Amino acid sequence: MVKLIIPVSKPEEGAAGLTGIWRSFKPIIDQEKCKHCLMCWLYCPEGAIERIGEDKLTVKINYDYCKGCGICADICPFKAITMVREE
Amino acid sequence: MGVSKVLTGNYAVANAVKLAKVQVVAAYPITPQTTIVEKIAQFVENGELNAKYIRVESEHSAMAACIGASATGARAFTATSSHGLMYMSEVVWWAGLGKFPMVMAVVTRALAPPWSIWSEHNDVLAHRDCGWIIFFAEDNQEVLDLTIQSFRISEDEKVLQPVMVTLDAFILSHTATPVSIPNQSDVDGYLPPPGSRRLPFILDPANPLTHGNLAYPRNFMEFRYEIERSMGNARRIIVEAGREYGKITGRYYDSLIEPYRCSDADAVLICMGSSAGDAKDAVDILRDEGYNIGAVKLRTIRPFPYEELRDICRNKRIIGVVDRDYSFGFGGIMHGEIKSALSDLHIPVQGFIAGLGGRDIRVEDFIQMGRKLYHIIESGVGEFPPIWINLRREVFR
Amino acid sequence: MSISIRDLPLEEYVLLGNAACPGCPASIGLRMLGKALEGKFILVVPACCTSIIQGPYPKSAIKVPVLNIAFAASAATASGIRAGFEALGKKDVQVVVWAGDGGTADIGIQALSGAAERNENIIYICYDNEAYMNTGIQRSSATPYGAWTTTTWRGKTEFKKNVPLIMAAHRVPYVATASIAYPLDFIAKVRKAAKINGFKYIHLHAPCPTGWRFPSDKTIEVGRLAVLTGMWVLYEIENGVFRLTGVSKSLLDKSKRKPIEDYLKLQGRFSKISDEQIDLLKRHVDELWMEYKHLMESG
Known part of the structure; x- marks a missing residue:
């Protein structure tokens, strides 16, 4: 097999690095208020909201990659997500 | 060994495409290329060639479609000329730099204004640097033979670059001469099965790869060097493909150049394309007159036949280069290239500009x-800039 | 056939750590496209924001095969891919173009029109962020009237080119509009398109926080207001039959639409728009609705 140096890339997490460092505001989910509607999961541009638990209905933010855009907080019908300034 | 038919250069291309069992053809008309894609359309509609034929709305799209087809591993072909080549230029580069194997026939034609439909090599030479292997054909037999060989060269895993076969407007494209057409079974054995190529990469939903995303400077140069490696390999693969082709046709192409009566020559005239035949006739006449002269036809300009030319030109007293092209503010394009390739041999290289606009x-x-x-040898004085042949100087008075 | 959020595949085809701006609508659209087709497609990407979103070599943030191609060339390239697969006997591969509004409405429209006229069996999606965002917010023919861009400092003086209707005039089997603010409507349209043989065009409205000058958390809100004010209309044209979809179904009656100002005031790009310009914009929107009403009635 020939080794070719060609401009072909492989899909991999973190293609542009750990984008969590871009964040200036951090979304915090109040699990008490969460009604598992999954709107945050649907609208997150990054796919940085994970669905965990047996029924995959609990949402958890991946802070390694969350860019802190705030869409999840803005969109949440139950105001269960708040944006907190990063230290 | 096949059959002999009287074919125009354009029909020779079309027949080669049919024999190569091309799978995707993207076509847009331009004089004097059009009869290539017309003939192929007939082959496809008659069922003689089982190919997808995309009647695109521009040359830019023709090349883009060929890139798409090549990315699936299919054997792709298009043809163009002059303004068509310039219009598709961006994607011609994309094909070369992206390593997309395919073959394109280019009928050389002058660029406007003023409009001209006749031969000149500036259209092709504007694409000298874009990673394509570039052949110049002398006659219709060579047009057919080189087109068939091009598919093998392009798809060779040591090459994987697109190949351009160029033929001069009307002199070849529309002039019918006897052409020997090899047997289908021989060509089938000579070329890899169409669609069998897996390199350099294939679009495959089961293997999600991204072709061509951003590369930072720390990664970029290696892609360019890889293309240069492929061009280097192509020197060998072209000769190998030409020799193997000889085994099925009896017509051997074993060099990137074709020297004629050069071994004992003092002077050598270098040219390319359809005028090579006339150059050889001139050599015969000059030999009868007592001039020790030879001729060299460049069969490829990319890869540049560096070693071959140096071997031939070493020990000559003078070299002449005939350019059917011009780089304004510089001179003949091939003159410049050849002069640079021979620079350390300290041989005078005289440029001639001839045949512009047909x-x-x-x-x-x-x-x-x-x-x-010979006059320059005797007087020791060459001319720079190059000598324009048959320029009607009286119109400037 | 309605789709619920819970039915969507969990699998992501736009990977974490991509290079999109925070709040990027193209990322949302791409994510939904991936889920709609469950990753079973080839993506053709001309020069656009997604050229960057993929991230740099040797990694890619996109987990479907991607062929990047020159700005004007995407529809033709997709045609070639389609032809290549068919020649190789692989007839079941979806080929999707993912192009911006510049690559669609401006430089790519010739190849797009050609592919549509040939009725190529591909899906062409224009994600419309209404300017050349990747090069720094220059005006395109899809930029709306009155919008500031870096080449229209006093606001654009022409109205937005109506590309979906231009595509409909090609009489292709399927044309649809969609918005990233209504992902389920978009997904339904992509899935419908995937089942149709021939050329499919989907025009996806994509409010861009960077270029439209609104905070990154407002992408969805702005997208919704575009639809609720009637500035952007959700519809599909299937075999020539025009149909409003989603919330737009209830907005034919002008009184049901929110005031256009609600949409404009969220965006910095309209911060200097005059009342006269707003009036012109309103009249333009009304005219468009009249046109859609006519299409509905004649369909």
């Missing part, structure tokens, strides 16, 4: 050029 380059013109070379 003006005839006659045998007697080559004779004049040959005599001029």
Whole structure:
């Protein structure tokens, strides 16, 4: 097999690095208020909201990659997500 | 060994495409290329060629479609000329730099204004640097033979670059001459099965790869060096493909150049394309007159036949280069290239500009050029800038 | 057939750590496209924001095969891919173009029109962020009237080119509009398109926080207001039959639409728009609705 140096890339997490460092505001989910509607999961541009638990209905933010855009907080019908300034 | 038919250069291309069992053809008309894609359309509609034929709305799209097809591993072909080549230029580069194997026939034609439909090599030479292997054909037999060989060269895993076969407008494209057409079964054995290529990469939903995303400077140069490696390999693969082709046709192509009566020559005239035949006739006449002259036809300009030319030109007293092209503010494009390739041999290299916009380059013109070379040997004085042959100087008075 | 959020595949085809701006609508659209087709497609990407979103070599943030191609060339390239697969006997591969509004409405429209006229069996999606965002917010023919861009400092003086209707005039089997603010409507349209043989065009409205000058958390809100004010209309044209979809179904009656100002005031790009310009914009929107009403009635 020939080794070719060609401009072909492989899909991999973190293609542009750990984008969590871009964040200036951090979304915090109040699990008490969460009604598992999954709107945050649907609208997150990054796919940085994970669905965990047996029924995959609990949402958890991946802070390694969350860019802190705030869409999840803005969109949440139950105001269960708040944006907190990063230290 | 096949059959002999009287074919125009354009029909020779079309027949080669049929024999190569091309799978995707993207076509847009331009004079004097059009009869290539017309003939192929007939082959496809008659069922003689089982190919997808995309009647695109521009040359830019023709090349883009060929890139798409090549990315699936299919064997792709298009043809164009002159303004068509310039219009598709961006994607011609994309094909070369992205390593997309395919073959394109280019009928050389002058660029406007003023409009001209006749031969000149500036259209092709504007694409000298874009990673394509570039052949110049001398006659219709060579057009057919090189087109078939091009598919093998392009798809060779040591090459994987697109290949351009160029033929001069009307002199070849529309002039019918006897052409020997190899048997389908011989070509089938000569070329890899169409669609069998897996390199350099294949679009496959089961293997999600991204072709061509951003590369930072720390990664970029290696892609360019890889193309240069492929071009280097192509020198060997072209010769190998030409020799193997000889085994099925009896017509051997074993060099990137074709020297004619050069071994004992003092002077050598270098040219390319359809005028090579006239150059050879001129050599014969000049030899009869006592001039020790030879001719060299460049079969490829990319890869540049560096070693071959140096071997031939070493020990000559003078070299003449005939350019059917011009780089304004510089001179003949091939003159510049050849002069640079021979620079350390300290041989005078005289440039001639001839045949722009399809003006005839006659045998007697080559004779004049040959005599001029001898005159320079005797006087020791060359001319720079190059000598324009058959320029109607009276119109400037 | 309605789709619920819970039915969507969990699998992501736009990977974490991509290079999109925070709040990027193209990322949302791409994510939904991936889920709609469950990753079973080839993506053709001309020069656009997604050229960057993929991230740099040797990694890619996109987990479907991607062929990047020159700005004007995407529809033709997709045609070639389609032809290549068919020649190789692989007839079941979806080929999707993912192009911006510049690559669609401006430089790519010739190849797009050609592919549509040939009725190529591909899906062409224009994600419309209404300017050349990747090069720094220059005006395109899809930029709306009155919008500031870096080449229209006093606001654009022409109205937005109506590309979906231009595509409909090609009489292709399927044309649809969609918005990233209504992902389920978009997904339904992509899935419908995937089942149709021939050329499919989907025009996806994509409010861009960077270029439209609104905070990154407002992408969805702005997208919704575009639809609720009637500035952007959700519809599909299937075999020539025009149909409003989603919330737009209830907005034919002008009184049901929110005031256009609600949409404009969220965006910095309209911060200097005059009342006269707003009036012109309103009249333009009304005219468009009249046109859609006519299409509905004649369909």
